[in-house]
Amino acid sequence: MEFKDKTIVITGGSEGVGASTARAFARAGANLVLAARTKKNLEKIARELRPDTRVEIITMDVADPDACEYLLRKAQFEFGSINVLVNNAGYHERGPVESVEAESLGQMIDVNLKAPIVLSRLALPLMREAGVGAIINVASLAGRTPVPGAATYSASKFGMRAFTFALAEELRDSTIKIAAVSPGPIDTGFIMTNIDNVTDLTFSQPLSTADEVAREILKICANDKRERSMPPLSGFLTTLTYLWPGIGRTMRPLLEGKGRRVKRALKAKMRQAEHEASL
Numbered sequence: 001m002e003f004k005d006k007t008i009v010i011t012g013g014s015e016g017v018g019a020s021t022a023r024a025f026a027r028a029g030a031n032l033v034l035a036a037r038t039k040k041n042l043e044k045i046a047r048e049l050r051p052d053t054r055v056e057i058i059t060m061d062v063a064d065p066d067a068c069e070y071l072l073r074k075a076q077f078e079f080g081s082i083n084v085l086v087n088n089a090g091y092h093e094r095g096p097v098e099s100v101e102a103e104s105l106g107q108m109i110d111v112n113l114k115a116p117i118v119l120s121r122l123a124l125p126l127m128r129e130a131g132v133g134a135i136i137n138v139a140s141l142a143g144r145t146p147v148p149g150a151a152t153y154s155a156s157k158f159g160m161r162a163f164t165f166a167l168a169e170e171l172r173d174s175t176i177k178i179a180a181v182s183p184g185p186i187d188t189g190f191i192m193t194n195i196d197n198v199t200d201l202t203f204s205q206p207l208s209t210a211d212e213v214a215r216e217i218l219k220i221c222a223n224d225k226r227e228r229s230m231p232p233l234s235g236f237l238t239t240l241t242y243l244w245p246g247i248g249r250t251m252r253p254l255l256e257g258k259g260r261r262v263k264r265a266l267k268a269k270m271r272q273a274e275h276e277a278s279l
Helices: 016-027 039-049 065-079 102-130 151-170 210-222 232-243 245-278
Strands: 007-011 031-036 055-059 084-087 133-138 176-183 227-230
Touching (some): 007 016, 007 065, 007 102, 016 031, 016 039, 016 210, 031 039, 039 055, 084 102, 102 133, 102 176, 133 151, 133 210, 151 176, 151 227, 210 227, 232 245
Parallel strands (some): 007 031, 133 176
């Protein structure tokens, strides 16, 4: 798919992976509709990108179905079509299930799973009308193998992947592409601002950058893949531990030990950066 003059809708589009994806599509000449909860962050990325392309912003909560419908109607009204939907918005309340409030457990399902399903359903008729389209779901390696300490988040991403693959089968004879990008840990505020509560197991895998994930999102819009795991070796490892859980349990102490060392190094680097910034 060529992206010039196409309309791209990105949830969670104000920072992190969403903002990097917006920048990548802007460089390709696309029109952008960015949705997120924080208006000032949306306004900041919009100011950055408007010299290069047309950008509309919508302050909303993707857990609200009415807001989802308004988002897509607004995109259709402003640009006349919708060609790509990137379901990137995510929510994660970390900790064992018993330690997380019931409301937060429900919020993870609403944002990470229910919202992409609702938005996809609403976008499909508009993409059929446009003649070509792509729905890209930003999943996670946590949706490829169970992650203790992130059970509900892991479940939501498992569900997102299952929805992606099933919908792709439903639409296999259409001109609409359905795919998922499943990163491991990403060097963004989504985990780095809450690093102490992130499981050591998470940091056993290499960190990707938001720009790297964005590049994969653009690539998968045009190729014949249904999923891109990042990094590939980590994707293979999650498949191995999912199919043979005993291997995962055997490897976990080694991986957690590695993750603890990586976390300590990252925290030291962050403290040094804060110190230098204060001078």
